[in-house]
Amino acid sequence: MNTKQKGFRIYSWARFIIFLTILILIAFMAGGLVFKTTVSGMEEIQYDSVVVMHGDTLWDIADQYCNGMDIRNYIHEVCKINNISAGNIYPGQVLEIPIR
Secondary structure, eight states, X not given: OOOOOOOOOOSOHHHHHHHHHHHHHHHHHXXXXXXXXXXXXXXXXXXXXXXXXXXXXXXXXXXXXXXXXXXXXXXXXXXXXXTOOTTOOOTTOEEEEEEO
């Protein structure tokens, strides 16, 4: 009985190293695509309901919630969400404010 097993023989070490390098790069790229957890535009935004009090301005309300975001952009977003213009808020009105 012949118990000798056939093995693999590497004829060109340079080609073998190049092959392994490409294989590892492909594995890292595929892993990055598979294990990517969130897409920045797809995260769910949470909202807080705020009742406008007498003397409140949209600027004052936005200043409490914008957390470092440019307040002008934040006010624009609040106006778009609530379908209002910046100067048209009144006491008793309920605004949906995105929480950042």
